[in-house]
Amino acid sequence: MELEDFLKKITEGDGVSGYEESTAAAIARAFSAYVAEVRRDNLGNLIFYKKGKGTPAPRIMFCAHMDEIGLIVTSITEKGFLRFGTLGGFDLRTLPGQDVTIHGKEKYPGVIGQLPPHLRKGEKEKKAPELEALFIDTGLPPEAVRAGIEVGAVVAIRRDMITLRHRCRAGKAFDDRAGVAVLWQCARDLSRMEHEADIYLVATVQEEVGVRGAMVSTYGLEPDLGVAVDVCHGDFPGALEHEVSPLGKGPVITSGPNIHPRLYERLLAIASDYKIPHGKDVSPGPTGTDARAIQVSREGIPAALLSVPLRYMHTSVELLDLDDLKGAGRLLAFFAAGVDRAFVEELTCF
Amino acid sequence: MFLKELSELSGVSGNEDMVRDFIRGKLSAWGIHHDCDALGNLYAYKGDGATGAVGGLMLAAHMDEVGLMVSAIEKCGHLRFYKVGGIDEQFLVSCPVYIGSAGISGVIGAKAVHLQKKEERGKLLEVDKLYIDIGAKDKDDAAKVIKVGDYVSFAARTATFADTFKGKALDNRAGCAALLEILQRDFPGSFTAVFTVQEEIGCRGARAAAYRLNPRMALVVETTIAADLPDVEEKDQVTLLGKGPAFTLQDDSLIAHPRILERLMTVAQEQNISCQFRRFTGSSTDGGAVTQTREGVPAGVISTPCRYLHGPASLLCLADWRNVVEVVDGFINSVLAKGL
Numbered sequence: 001m002e003l004e005d006f007l008k009k010i011t012e013g014d015g016v017s018g019y020e021e022s023t024a025a026a027i028a029r030a031f032s033a034y035v036a037e038v039r040r041d042n043l044g045n046l047i048f049y050k051k052g053k054g055t056p057a058p059r060i061m062f063c064a065h066m067d068e069i070g071l072i073v074t075s076i077t078e079k080g081f082l083r084f085g086t087l088g089g090f091d092l093r094t095l096p097g098q099d100v101t102i103h104g105k106e107k108y109p110g111v112i113g114q115l116p117p118h119l120r121k122g123e124k125e126k127k128a129p130e131l132e133a134l135f136i137d138t139g140l141p142p143e144a145v146r147a148g149i150e151v152g153a154v155v156a157i158r159r160d161m162i163t164l165r166h167r168c169r170a171g172k173a174f175d176d177r178a179g180v181a182v183l184w185q186c187a188r189d190l191s192r193m194e195h196e197a198d199i200y201l202v203a204t205v206q207e208e209v210g211v212r213g214a215m216v217s218t219y220g221l222e223p224d225l226g227v228a229v230d231v232c233h234g235d236f237p238g239a240l241e242h243e244v245s246p247l248g249k250g251p252v253i254t255s256g257p258n259i260h261p262r263l264y265e266r267l268l269a270i271a272s273d274y275k276i277p278h279g280k281d282v283s284p285g286p287t288g289t290d291a292r293a294i295q296v297s298r299e300g301i302p303a304a305l306l307s308v309p310l311r312y313m314h315t316s317v318e319l320l321d322l323d324d325l326k327g328a329g330r331l332l333a334f335f336a337a338g339v340d341r342a343f344v345e346e347l348t349c350f
Numbered sequence: 351m352f353l354k355e356l357s358e359l360s361g362v363s364g365n366e367d368m369v370r371d372f373i374r375g376k377l378s379a380w381g382i383h384h385d386c387d388a389l390g391n392l393y394a395y396k397g398d399g400a401t402g403a404v405g406g407l408m409l410a411a412h413m414d415e416v417g418l419m420v421s422a423i424e425k426c427g428h429l430r431f432y433k434v435g436g437i438d439e440q441f442l443v444s445c446p447v448y449i450g451s452a453g454i455s456g457v458i459g460a461k462a463v464h465l466q467k468k469e470e471r472g473k474l475l476e477v478d479k480l481y482i483d484i485g486a487k488d489k490d491d492a493a494k495v496i497k498v499g500d501y502v503s504f505a506a507r508t509a510t511f512a513d514t515f516k517g518k519a520l521d522n523r524a525g526c527a528a529l530l531e532i533l534q535r536d537f538p539g540s541f542t543a544v545f546t547v548q549e550e551i552g553c554r555g556a557r558a559a560a561y562r563l564n565p566r567m568a569l570v571v572e573t574t575i576a577a578d579l580p581d582v583e584e585k586d587q588v589t590l591l592g593k594g595p596a597f598t599l600q601d602d603s604l605i606a607h608p609r610i611l612e613r614l615m616t617v618a619q620e621q622n623i624s625c626q627f628r629r630f631t632g633s634s635t636d637g638g639a640v641t642q643t644r645e646g647v648p649a650g651v652i653s654t655p656c657r658y659l660h661g662p663a664s665l666l667c668l669a670d671w672r673n674v675v676e677v678v679d680g681f682i683n684s685v686l687a688k689g690l
Contacts, residue, residue: 233465
């Protein structure tokens with residue numbers, strides 16, 4: 001399996017925050033060739049373990065969240081249309097006309113409907129649709145809807161991965177299964193490398209609703225350091241330069257108060273030693289990623305953040321460059337291979 | 351039934367080639383005499399009157415769909431676009447598209463929600479601020495596969511949910527598919543079915559076709575708005591999915607000819623097919639163009655009700671569509687037997 005196949009496989013399936021089961025199963029299968037041990041913790045974080053040669057071995061955790069934003073059925077109208085709420089941050093303007101899968105008693109396809117233009121409220125004032133103006137249409141008779149779908153059914157956006165020019169791909173849930181793909185690439189690279197550290201690769205749950213998975217995985221694993229792998233905003237026309245990073249120029253290494261300065265420096269040094277193209281970014285406060293939770297777990301864990309540029313985040317056409325994923329995976333692997341006892345001991349020397 | 355095949359073809363107004371080629375292939379295979387005019391309308395001549403239906407019956411369905419056209423390639427390789435026809439702008443964001451005759455894949459993205467200010471999120475996205483991303487490195491890279499003027503259509507798959515069919519361009523591939531069903535049947539006389547071009551930008555093909563054929567009467571086979579949706583009062587629902595073929599009383603450019611309307615209703619009644627009126631007087635179809643041609647042509651319109659028109663995921667009820675075919679079949683037989 002190549003990186004592209006892995007990404008396609010794990011992003012075309014559904015794993016809305018809190019409901020990551022089937023995604024976790026697909027990810028576990030694909031990692032099994034490269035890691036010896038896999039387990040799930042109480043919240044459903046998927047933890048892969050690869051033993052190091054050190055005695056005692058330093059403990060490293062790399063994590064990327066496997067959950068995606070999604071919808072949840074809040075009521076069913078008399079005629080069988082589904083009203084919904086959001087799980088995670090949607091731009092409602094991206095929803096009309098989208099294909100969805102409703103996870104009822106079985107999987108039901110549907111589309112997100114809205115009224116025709118001449119009946120829409122606020123159309124003349126150019127107002128964006130409110131949640132109340134949208135609904136899901138299954139095309140089924142009301143009795144069939146009620147027999148198979150209940151309030152609380154989770155709904156995922158449906159999108160097959162799209163091949164664009166060169167190494168660009170578009171799809172849904174790249175935030176942050178692209179990060180999980182980076183972990184997969186890292187595991188693959190590490191399978192051919194020697195390392196001192198015990199390495200935990202974690203596909204976390206519930207990031208989109210408040211970095212909850214990483215909070216407990218970090219507590220549970222008690223690593224010497226943790227690196228979150230997530231997506232950052234890719235460049236697009238009209239973007240402010242400081243808010244975005246170019247696609248195809250490598251992963252982005254973040255600095256700021258959420259990031260341990262030694263880890264930041266080491267990531268930069270590794271990237272430059274191994275000639276891995278990369279970018280830099282700064283974040284003035286807690287990042288909107290798992291690194292936010294890692295840093296303040298237990299008595300404090302040194303945290304870092306490696307990101308893959310992604311355009312149109314939280315749409316079903318999130319767009320990235322596969323080479324950025326590959327570079328990020330290699331960078332993490334070389335970083336992991338370079339961590340020894342002395343390095344982690346220095347992390348507390350301020 | 352060719353709904354799936356027809357829906358998945360790209361055929362934006364002015365670029366109906368793929369649809370025309372598909373239909374022409376079927377006509378050739380079935381041995382139906384056919385030809386084209388200078389605009390690209392495709393005429394299928396059914397029966398003995400091989401030269402067409404001068405003074406006879408004309409059926410029409412338009413092949414084109416709403417879409418976009420590349421207006422510029424930006425330095426960064428993103429594509430700006432014009433709208434072709436009345437595409438529903440609210441369906442554009444977060445949408446995959448096919449561009450040009452090679453069907454290059456692209457997506458219409460939007461600024462990530464995280465980067466938007468609250469007041470930005472409350473406004474509709476303006477179509478002139480949107481662009482298509484094909485993953486090109488820059489303008490030169492994009493120009494290798496894209497040119498200004500390339501047509502753009504939704505890239506959307508069809509699906510069947512029970513008796514509901516989902517797809518793009520059901521307006522009016524549903525009409526084209528219905529005429530293809532009709533053309534496979536035997537009738538005791540001649541008529542001409544026209545697959546028209548450029549309906550979505552002003553019913554331009556049908557005007558030329560009606561002039562050329564100079565028919566005695568015309569029946570347009572279309573799709574129309576179904577607004578049987580949450581919070582819509584009954585009076586505003588236009589048509590309802592599953593309640594049968596919809597007859598137009600009047601719209602912006604046509605008052606249905608009373609004898610055609612009456613005959614459609616009689617035929618439906620004889621076949622025990624329940625039908626509905628299109629309870630809306632806005633917008634236009636080929637019917638208006640045809641009826642105002644030459645000295646005037648009596649015309650009527652029969653439609654399959656369709657939700658979410660002019661978007662990537664329109665829905666119709668297959669029973670409605672099949673009943674449209676049956677009523678059209680009955681209408682042809684009735685007119686051939688007794689005139690109007």
